[in-house]
Amino acid sequence: MLAALAPSRLQFAPSRVPLAWRNLVADKRRLLRASAGIAFAVLLMLVQLGFERGFFAASLNAVVMLDGDLFVINASKYRFGTRNPFAPRELETMRTVSGVATVTPLYAAWMDFFWTSPVDDRPHLVRVFAIDPEAVPVFSLPGIADQQALLKTDDTVLVDSRARSFLGMDGSVTETKLNGTTVKIVGRFPLGPDFMSDGTLVMSARTFAKFYRTTPAALPVETAVIRLKSGEDVAAAQRRLAGALPASLRVMTKSEIVELERDFQAKLSSAAPIFWLGTLVGFIVGTLISYQIIYTELMDRLPQYATLKGIGYGNGYLIASVLRQALLTGIAGYVPAWLLCLAVYKIVGNIALLPLAMTLQLTLVSLGLTLGMCLFAALIAVRRVIAADPAEVF
Amino acid sequence: MASHIIGFGDTVLDSGAMRRPLRVAARLAWRILVHEKGRSALALVGVFIAILLVFIQLGFFIAVPQGGMLVYDNMRFDLLLVSTNYQFQAQPWQFPHARLTDAAKVVGVAQATPIYFAGAAWQDPSGGTRLDVFLIGFDPAARPFAVDDIERQSDILGKTDTILVDDMTRPIFGPLTVGRRVDLDDRRVTIGGTYHLGTGFLGLGVVLMDEANFFRVTHRRQDPVNLGLITVAPGADKDKVAAELRQKLGDDVQLFDRAELTAHESAYWTSRTSVGLIFGSGLVVSLIVGLMVLYQTLATQIARHLPEFATLKAIGYRDASLAMVVTIESLILAIAAFIPAAVAAMAVYALIRSETLLPLALSPTNVGLVLAAVVIISVGSACLSLSALRRADPAEIF
Numbered sequence: 001m002l003a004a005l006a007p008s009r010l011q012f013a014p015s016r017v018p019l020a021w022r023n024l025v026a027d028k029r030r031l032l033r034a035s036a037g038i039a040f041a042v043l044l045m046l047v048q049l050g051f052e053r054g055f056f057a058a059s060l061n062a063v064v065m066l067d068g069d070l071f072v073i074n075a076s077k078y079r080f081g082t083r084n085p086f087a088p089r090e091l092e093t094m095r096t097v098s099g100v101a102t103v104t105p106l107y108a109a110w111m112d113f114f115w116t117s118p119v120d121d122r123p124h125l126v127r128v129f130a131i132d133p134e135a136v137p138v139f140s141l142p143g144i145a146d147q148q149a150l151l152k153t154d155d156t157v158l159v160d161s162r163a164r165s166f167l168g169m170d171g172s173v174t175e176t177k178l179n180g181t182t183v184k185i186v187g188r189f190p191l192g193p194d195f196m197s198d199g200t201l202v203m204s205a206r207t208f209a210k211f212y213r214t215t216p217a218a219l220p221v222e223t224a225v226i227r228l229k230s231g232e233d234v235a236a237a238q239r240r241l242a243g244a245l246p247a248s249l250r251v252m253t254k255s256e257i258v259e260l261e262r263d264f265q266a267k268l269s270s271a272a273p274i275f276w277l278g279t280l281v282g283f284i285v286g287t288l289i290s291y292q293i294i295y296t297e298l299m300d301r302l303p304q305y306a307t308l309k310g311i312g313y314g315n316g317y318l319i320a321s322v323l324r325q326a327l328l329t330g331i332a333g334y335v336p337a338w339l340l341c342l343a344v345y346k347i348v349g350n351i352a353l354l355p356l357a358m359t360l361q362l363t364l365v366s367l368g369l370t371l372g373m374c375l376f377a378a379l380i381a382v383r384r385v386i387a388a389d390p391a392e393v394f
Numbered sequence: 395m396a397s398h399i400i401g402f403g404d405t406v407l408d409s410g411a412m413r414r415p416l417r418v419a420a421r422l423a424w425r426i427l428v429h430e431k432g433r434s435a436l437a438l439v440g441v442f443i444a445i446l447l448v449f450i451q452l453g454f455f456i457a458v459p460q461g462g463m464l465v466y467d468n469m470r471f472d473l474l475l476v477s478t479n480y481q482f483q484a485q486p487w488q489f490p491h492a493r494l495t496d497a498a499k500v501v502g503v504a505q506a507t508p509i510y511f512a513g514a515a516w517q518d519p520s521g522g523t524r525l526d527v528f529l530i531g532f533d534p535a536a537r538p539f540a541v542d543d544i545e546r547q548s549d550i551l552g553k554t555d556t557i558l559v560d561d562m563t564r565p566i567f568g569p570l571t572v573g574r575r576v577d578l579d580d581r582r583v584t585i586g587g588t589y590h591l592g593t594g595f596l597g598l599g600v601v602l603m604d605e606a607n608f609f610r611v612t613h614r615r616q617d618p619v620n621l622g623l624i625t626v627a628p629g630a631d632k633d634k635v636a637a638e639l640r641q642k643l644g645d646d647v648q649l650f651d652r653a654e655l656t657a658h659e660s661a662y663w664t665s666r667t668s669v670g671l672i673f674g675s676g677l678v679v680s681l682i683v684g685l686m687v688l689y690q691t692l693a694t695q696i697a698r699h700l701p702e703f704a705t706l707k708a709i710g711y712r713d714a715s716l717a718m719v720v721t722i723e724s725l726i727l728a729i730a731a732f733i734p735a736a737v738a739a740m741a742v743y744a745l746i747r748s749e750t751l752l753p754l755a756l757s758p759t760n761v762g763l764v765l766a767a768v769v770i771i772s773v774g775s776a777c778l779s780l781s782a783l784r785r786a787d788p789a790e791i792f
Contacts, residue, residue, distance in 0.1 A: 033693065040686045044679050051672055078523035078566070084515070111513060122479050123487070166666060198666075268564055268598060274454055278676060281447050285683050288440045289690055296694045348675055352668035 020324035023301065024332070031332065034293040038333025038370070039340070041286030046341040046366050047348075048278030053362060054354040055272070058194045059265045061355065062129070063258055065191070067140035068104075068225035069234055070241060071257045075250040079264040080257060081196060083110055085220030086249055094224055097244050099232040104135045107208050108222040110196060116177040119168040123177075126167065127197035130208030132216070138225040143189025144202055150186040151204040157183045162192035162353055163199025179211055192353050223257075283369055290377035294326055298384050310390035318385050326378030327371055334370045338363065415715060423723035426699060433698070434727070437691040441731035442738075444684035448764055449739035451680040453746065453754060455673035459660035461752040464594035466655060470540050473636055474650045475506070475622030475643070482662040484528070484596050486511060489647045491617035500638050502630030507536035508619035512612045514579040516599065518568060525567060527578070528597040531608025538623050543589035544602065550586035551604040561588040562751055563599035581611045592751025595663075622647075681767060689775035692724050696779050703783055713784055720783065721776040728772035732765060 063080045077084045094103045107130035114123035133152045137145035163169040175184045205216040241251045349356035427434045477487035498506040510531035515524040534548035559570045574585045593600045664670030
C-alpha cells in the first residue's frame with residue numbers, strides 16, 4: 001500500500017502547475033500594489049548605495065584619470081589630493097633608471113588658486129593641475145589629452161565643464177581673472193567636483209610657474225608620471241626606481257595610488273556610514289513591506305493551502321511554493337525599481353555633479369538584498385501555512 | 395432607505411449631534427484596532443519604522459548645515475565682520491585689520507577682535523605623513539570662544555610655541571598627549587592641552603594658537619585678518635550699531651548678525667554643495683516609502699475586514715461613514731507610532747551628536763513638519779485604501 005502511494009506522491013511533488021506564478025498573477029491589482037511597495041524599498045536602497053559609490057567615485061575622479069605605469073610621490077603624502085611636492089632634481093634620477101621610457105611631471109595646487117567667477121564676479125577656490133603641453137599626456141581624460149597642445153600659449157587654461165555652476169565654467173566664458181591675472185579659456189574637459197574642489201583648471205607648467213614667480217624647471221613636483229618601455233616588468237621597474245630614489249619618495253603603481261586615495265576616503269570620510277545606514281533602513285522597511293504583502297496573500301489563500309494539505313501535499317511543497325512566490329514578488333518589485341533608478345541616477349547625477357552609475361556590483365548587491373528581504377519575510381510568514389489545519393479552515 | 399436603521403445617516407440632520415457620528419466612528423475604529431492586538435502591533439511597528447526613517451533622513455538633511463555652524467555657535471560675538479568675498483567659514487577670504495580698528499571706534503561696539511585662519515601640515519618629528527590641519531589664531535584675552543576647556547587653558551596658549559588641539563581631531567594625527575611635540579609647517583610646537591568642541595567642517599583636525607604663535611608658524615602678520623568678531627556693548631541697540639558699522643566701514647567688508655550668518659552658512663551647504671540635493675532626495679524617497687508602508691498597512695487592515703465593512707454597508711452605513719472609521723483608524727495608528735518614533739529619533743540624534751559633535755537637534759518646527767507629513771500621509775493612504783471599500787459589494791463578499 002505504502003509502496004504504491006510513494007511513486008504517485010513523487011509524481012506530483014515536482015510542480016507541473018506553477019502554483020507560485022499562478023498565485024502571483026491571479027490578482028493583477030494586488031500584484032501591482034505589491035510590486036510598487038517593494039519597488040520603493042528597493043529604490044531607497046539603490047539610491048543610498050548609489051550615493052555611497054558616487055561619493056567615492058567623485059573623490060577618485062582625478063586620480064583614476066592618471067595615465068602612466070608608475071607614479072612617484074612624496075612618501076609623506078597621506079592622500080593624492082593634498083599639496084606635498086618634491087624637488088624637481090629627482091626627475092633626472094628617475095630618467096636614468098633602466099626601463100623608463102618617459103618621466104613627466106604633474107604640478108598641482110588645491111588651496112592656492114582663486115578663479116573669478118563670471119557668475120558673481122567673486123574669487124572662488126579651484127583645483128589646478130599643471131602639465132608640460134609638449135610631453136606625453138598625464139591625464140587620459142578626453143578634453144585634456146587631446147587639447148593640451150593649446151596650452152602652449154602662456155596664460156591659457158582648460159576648464160572643467162562639469163564644475164559647479166556658480167563657477168561659470170560651463171558657459172560661454174572666454175577669459176577671466178585667476179589670482180588677479182587674466183587667463184584665456186581655450187578648451188573644456190568633463191571631470192566634475194569632489195568633496196574639496198568645486199572645479200578644476202589645467203594649465204601649462206610655464207603659466208603655473210608664473211603665478212609662483214619661478215621657472216618651470218624650479219617648480220616642485222607633485223607627482224612624476226612614468227611610462228616604461230614596452231615589455232618592461234612593472235614590479236621590477238618599481239623596485240629599481242625605489243632603489244635609485246631617496247626614502248623620502250614613494251614609487252607606486254596606478255592601483256596603489258588609487259588605493260591611497262580610496263583608503264583615505266574610506267577611513268576618514270563620514271559620508272559612507274550615512275549611506276550604509278540608509279541602505280539598512282531601506283532593507284528593514286522592505287522586509288516589513290514584503291512581510292505584509294506575503295502575509296496578506298497567505299491569509300487570503302489559507303483555505304486553498306489547507307485544501308492542498310488535505311489532499312496530501314506536504315509542508316515542504318507548500319513552503320517551497322510560498323518562497324518561490326516571495327522571490328517572484330521580489331523580482332516583480334526589483335525590475336521596475338532598477339529601471340526607475342537609472343533615471344534617478346541620471347537626473348540627480350547631473351544636478352549634483354556626482355558620478356552616479358549603475359554597475360554590475362550595485363545590481364548584484366541590491367538584488368541580493370531584495371531577494372534576501374523577501375525570503376526573510378516569507379520565512380516568518382510561512383508559519384501560518386504550516387499551522388493551517390484543513391479541518392479547521394472551513 | 396436603510397439609513398434610518400442605525401446610527402450615522404439620520405443623526406447628521408439632527409443639529410447639535412454632529413459630534414456623535416464622529417464618536418461612533420472613533421469607537422468602531424478603536425475596536426477594530428484592539429480586536430486583533432497582534433496585527434495592530436505589527437502595523438504599528440511598520441508605521442513606526444516608516445516615521446523613524448523620515449526622522450533619520452531629515453536629521454541628515456539638517457545635520458550638515460548645523461555642522462557648518464558648530465564653531466560659530468561656540469564663539470562670542472553679536473556681529474561678524476567678513477570680507478565681501480567671504481564664501482563660508484573655512485574659506486573666509488580676508489580684509490584689512492584697519493576695518494576692525496575703525497569698527498571698535500563706533501559707539502555701542504564693546505569689542506572688535508580679529509580671528510586668523512590658516513591651513514598647515516602636521517607631521518611627527520620622527521617623520522611619517524604630513525597631514526592637513528586647520529589653524530585658528532586669536533588673542534586669548536579677548537575670550538572669543540565660549541568653551542570652558544579653552545578659557546581654562548588660556549595661559550597655556552600664551553606660552554611660546556604651544557598649542558591646544560581639538561579632541562575630535564582624527565586618530566591618524568596620533569596621541570594628543572600634553573607635552574607631545576609636533577611640527578606644524580616645519581615649526582616645532584608642543585601640545586599644551588586638548589579641548590572639547592568638534593572640528594565641524596574645518597578639516598580632519600583643528601589647532602588653536604595664540605596670535606603670536608600663529609604668526610610664527612604661518613609667517614603672517616596682524617594684517618590682513620580673516621574674521622572680525624564684534625560684541626555690542628550691553629544696552630546698545632544691536633541693529634543701530636550694525637547699521638552704523640555698515641555705513642562707516644568700506645565696501646570690501648560685510649556684516650552678518652547671527653541670524654544672517656546662519657542663513658548664509660546653511661544656504662552655502664545646501665545649495666553650493668550637493669548635500670541639499672542628496673539628503674533632500676533621501677528625504678523625499680523616505681516620505682514615499684513611509685507612504686507605501688502606511689498605505690500597505692491600512693490596505694491590509696481594510697482587506698481583512700472587508701466582510702465586516704460590507705455587512706455595515708448592507709445594513710445602511712454610507713461610504714462616508716466608513717471612510718471616517720478608516721481615517722480615524724489610520725490616524726490612531728499614525729499618532730501612536732509617531733510618539734515612540736520621535737523618541738527613538740531623539741536617541742539616534744543624541745548618538746550622532748556624541749559621535750560627531752555635530753549640533754544635531756530636532757527643532758519644534760521639524761517635529762511639527764514630520765507630524766504634519768505623517769497626518770497627511772495617513773489621511774491620504776486611508777483615502778487610497780478606501781477604493782477597495784467602495785467597490786465592496788455586500789452581495790459578493792459572502
